[in-house]
Amino acid sequence: AQKITQTQPGMFVQEKEAVTLDCTYDTSDPSYGLFWYKQPSSGEMIFLIYQGSYDQQNATEGRYSLNFQKARKSANLVISASQLGDSAMYFCAMREGPGLTDKLIFGTGTRLQVFP
Amino acid sequence: DAGVIQSPRHEVTEMGQEVTLRCKPISGHDYLFWYRQTMMRGLELLIYFNNNVPIDDSGMPEDRFSAKMPNASFSTLKIQPSEPRDSAVYFCASSTRTGELREAFFGQGTRLTVV
Numbered sequence: 001a002q003k004i005t006q007t008q009p010g011m012f013v014q015e016k017e018a019v020t021l022d023c024t025y026d027t028s029d030p031s032y033g034l035f036w037y038k039q040p041s042s043g044e045m046i047f048l049i050y051q052g053s054y055d056q057q058n059a060t061e062g063r064y065s066l067n068f069q070k071a072r073k074s075a076n077l078v079i080s081a082s083q084l085g086d087s088a089m090y091f092c093a094m095r096e097g098p099g100l101t102d103k104l105i106f107g108t109g110t111r112l113q114v115f116p
Numbered sequence: 117d118a119g120v121i122q123s124p125r126h127e128v129t130e131m132g133q134e135v136t137l138r139c140k141p142i143s144g145h146d147y148l149f150w151y152r153q154t155m156m157r158g159l160e161l162l163i164y165f166n167n168n169v170p171i172d173d174s175g176m177p178e179d180r181f182s183a184k185m186p187n188a189s190f191s192t193l194k195i196q197p198s199e200p201r202d203s204a205v206y207f208c209a210s211s212t213r214t215g216e217l218r219e220a221f222f223g224q225g226t227r228l229t230v231v
Contacts, residue, residue, distance in 0.1 A: 035219050045207065045222035091159065102213070103172055104149060104220050106159040
């Protein structure tokens with residue numbers, strides 16, 4: 001069963017606009033973590049933001065924020081004021097545990113293209 | 117810290133040859149993950165270790181794949197014999213968990229081409 005679902009293979013956004021990348025997840029574990037990574041064309045995986053299942057507030061890191069809706073099991077990434085350098089693949093990931101599997105699994109990714 | 121170090125960065129080998137990929141995790145991290153990335157299948161978790169012990173190897177595709185972690189600072193992923201369909205980028209990542217789940221830090225990856 002797919003644990004992390006990213007339904008948008010590709011997204012376009014104009015520079016300086018905000019964009020939301022969708023992510024839904026599936027777990028029965030009450031304790032889990034949700035992550036977003038960026039993979040530019042150079043290939044490295046860059047950690048962006050983390051949300052714990054018990055966190056009361058949505059995580060924010062600079063221009064990145066995570067819209068965490070626990071009841072809907074969604075963890076969408078919001079990028080504000082898009083920049084050309086934001087063009088990349090974006091992956092949502094989940095880590096269950098502690099006490100369950102503790103492994104980190106990824107969705108299929110969304111390719112974001114920012115145009116001038 | 118130098119981050120997660122993988123070697124080689126690129127590997128081209130002939131079908132049937134043995135390939136060994138290497139990884140040095142971040143010092144102090146007690147989790148190590150091996151991933152394979154292809155266009156068709158995305159990022160697949162192959163195996164992960166906790167305190168040098170393999171915890172889940174259900175993602176290892178075949179018996180041709182094996183992974184070891186002889187100590188906290190070194191891990192290998194071996195493919196023997198290699199096949200063209202093994203061509204992919206292989207990532208190693210390390211992490212720790214001090215009271216809460218933490219992100220994994222990735223190496224630069226090894227681009228493997230089997231001809």
